Amino acid sequence: MTEAALPARALPVALAAARAAAGEIAPLFRQAGLEVETKADDSPVTVADRRAERAIRACLADGFPEIPVWGEEFGGQPAGAGWQWLVDPLDGTKSFVRGNPVFSTQIALWHDGVPMLAVSSVPATGELAWAVRGGGAHIDGAQVRCRGTTGLAEAAVSTGNLKRLARGPAWPALATVVARAWRMRGYGDYLHYHLLARGGIDAVIESDVHVLDIAALCLLVTEAGGVFTDLDGAAIGPATDSVLAAATPALHAHLLRALAGWRG
Numbered sequence: 001m002t003e004a005a006l007p008a009r010a011l012p013v014a015l016a017a018a019r020a021a022a023g024e025i026a027p028l029f030r031q032a033g034l035e036v037e038t039k040a041d042d043s044p045v046t047v048a049d050r051r052a053e054r055a056i057r058a059c060l061a062d063g064f065p066e067i068p069v070w071g072e073e074f075g076g077q078p079a080g081a082g083w084q085w086l087v088d089p090l091d092g093t094k095s096f097v098r099g100n101p102v103f104s105t106q107i108a109l110w111h112d113g114v115p116m117l118a119v120s121s122v123p124a125t126g127e128l129a130w131a132v133r134g135g136g137a138h139i140d141g142a143q144v145r146c147r148g149t150t151g152l153a154e155a156a157v158s159t160g161n162l163k164r165l166a167r168g169p170a171w172p173a174l175a176t177v178v179a180r181a182w183r184m185r186g187y188g189d190y191l192h193y194h195l196l197a198r199g200g201i202d203a204v205i206e207s208d209v210h211v212l213d214i215a216a217l218c219l220l221v222t223e224a225g226g227v228f229t230d231l232d233g234a235a236i237g238p239a240t241d242s243v244l245a246a247a248t249p250a251l252h253a254h255l256l257r258a259l260a261g262w263r264g
Helices: 005-028 047-063 093-098 163-167 171-180 189-198 217-223 249-258
Strands: 069-071 083-091 104-111 114-121 128-132 137-139 142-144 156-159 183-185 203-206 227-229 243-246
Touching: 005 047, 005 083, 005 104, 005 114, 005 128, 047 069, 047 083, 047 104, 083 093, 104 189, 114 189, 114 217, 128 217, 137 189, 137 217, 156 189, 163 171, 171 249, 189 203, 189 217, 189 243, 203 249, 217 227, 227 249, 243 249
Parallel strands: 069 083, 156 183, 156 203
Antiparallel strands: 083 104, 104 114, 114 128, 128 137, 137 142, 203 243, 227 243
């Protein structure tokens, strides 16, 4: 099967996997007495995370048994070449355990390190986003586009995890961005990327992510017309650990210049 044809064929499988995960997660949301464990990296995990990933892996294996999976809970390794599924079954576990509905299921299909297919599902609301490379971005069945915002004074900017940026030399530069932006918010997790793709905000800044968090969301934003790199301006890849996403190249370039040297 050709590189171009496989993502379209795989989309129904990825959507079914996301729905299967939602079926495991939704009944456990806000369940009294849900046990929360702490992983080696000090992040929380619950039975919902694990059940959801098992459900996803079963669907993907049924549809494409030859394609390896790299998942948040049950492992795998980034593939240097070929096809690979990248899965975060419950991105936003900290919100989930606090009873906040800002969490999602992320499923991406990459080829040779390039995102080709993306599904982002929101079990708490039923919102479902997807994109296939070259086919546009869709949320709840409607094609979406980023806004055409080019200037910071007109831009709504959302920030996520910023611990490393806060410890580095670019923290005062971020303060300048905050002062000049039209609007600042911290929507976080999947939410600010869905908002960016549908034109609700204009940029996202995060200095602390794992690639599984954004492996699908990066394609959703770029297929909606946006620009999605790390904070150094590099393309998204298996080692990505930060995000600078913007609605237009002009706005992205402005923010990239503003935050240059952020690592110190």
